[in-house]
Amino acid sequence: xxHSRIARWAVPILAALCLQSAASAGESPxxxxxxxxEAYRDAxxxxxxxxxxxxxxxxxxxxxxxxxxxxxxxxxxAGLVALHHxxxxxxxxxxxxGDIVVVEYDYVGTLNGAALGQSVGKEGxxxxxxxxxxxxxxxxxxxxxxxxxxxxxxxxxLELREKLLAAGS
Numbered sequence: 001x002x003h004s005r006i007a008r009w010a011v012p013i014l015a016a017l018c019l020q021s022a023a024s025a026g027e028s029p030x031x032x033x034x035x036x037x038e039a040y041r042d043a044x045x046x047x048x049x050x051x052x053x054x055x056x057x058x059x060x061x062x063x064x065x066x067x068x069x070x071x072x073x074x075x076x077x078a079g080l081v082a083l084h085h086x087x088x089x090x091x092x093x094x095x096x097x098g099d100i101v102v103v104e105y106d107y108v109g110t111l112n113g114a115a116l117g118q119s120v121g122k123e124g125x126x127x128x129x130x131x132x133x134x135x136x137x138x139x140x141x142x143x144x145x146x147x148x149x150x151x152x153x154x155x156x157x158l159e160l161r162e163k164l165l166a167a168g169s
Contacts, residue, residue: 029140030094033101036138036145037089043081049074053144060150062157083119085110085127099140107132107152116164125167130160 032051039047049070052058058067058076067073080087088108095102110129117125133153139146 027143028096029099029101029138030096032140032143032145033094033103033138037091041088043084043087045074045077045081048077051145052148053141053146056145057147058150059148060152062150062152062154083111083115085112101138101140102135103138104133104135107134111164113167120164122167125164128160128164128167132156132160 036048036051039051052070052073054070055068056070056073058073059065065076067076086109089105090108091103091105093104108131110127113125113127116128117123133156135151137147137149139148
């Protein structure tokens with residue numbers, strides 16, 4: 001008798017815990033990064049920004065960029081979107097450890113030559129397709145990115161910069 005009473009209340013509780021675990025698995029730290037990648041591919045400024053906490057920090061270690069809070073990150077992302085015809089990320093490998101997600105990937109896209117020319121004061125810059133290897137570290141808090149640290153392949157970045165500067169007049 002005692003076991004059947006325990007089973008009557010224990011089974012629904014265990015089922016609820018399993019369902020809760022399955023629901024939260026859909027928003028794992030890795031899934032948060034997946035959502036950010038999807039928004040990046042769509043060049044959706046709103047969805048990219050919604051992926052960050054209000055106090056988030058974005059760092060580009062190689063370029064020594066440091067942006068804090070959604071206002072600064074919004075300006076960064078708006079600038080990226082404005083300079084591109086297409087934006088993509090192609091993942092190579094990923095490690096998830098608790099709330100930390102590390103992803104090695106390529107930023108892939110087509111830069112808008114006219115927008116680039118305006119940004120550097122040149123005319124006639126062609127559109128520029130690129131592949132830029134990068135590794136990013138994400139710290140996730142409350143289903144959002146609290147800290148993103150990008151490490152881009154500096155040699156590739158400088159090669160792309162030289163192509164840009166050599167084009168146009």
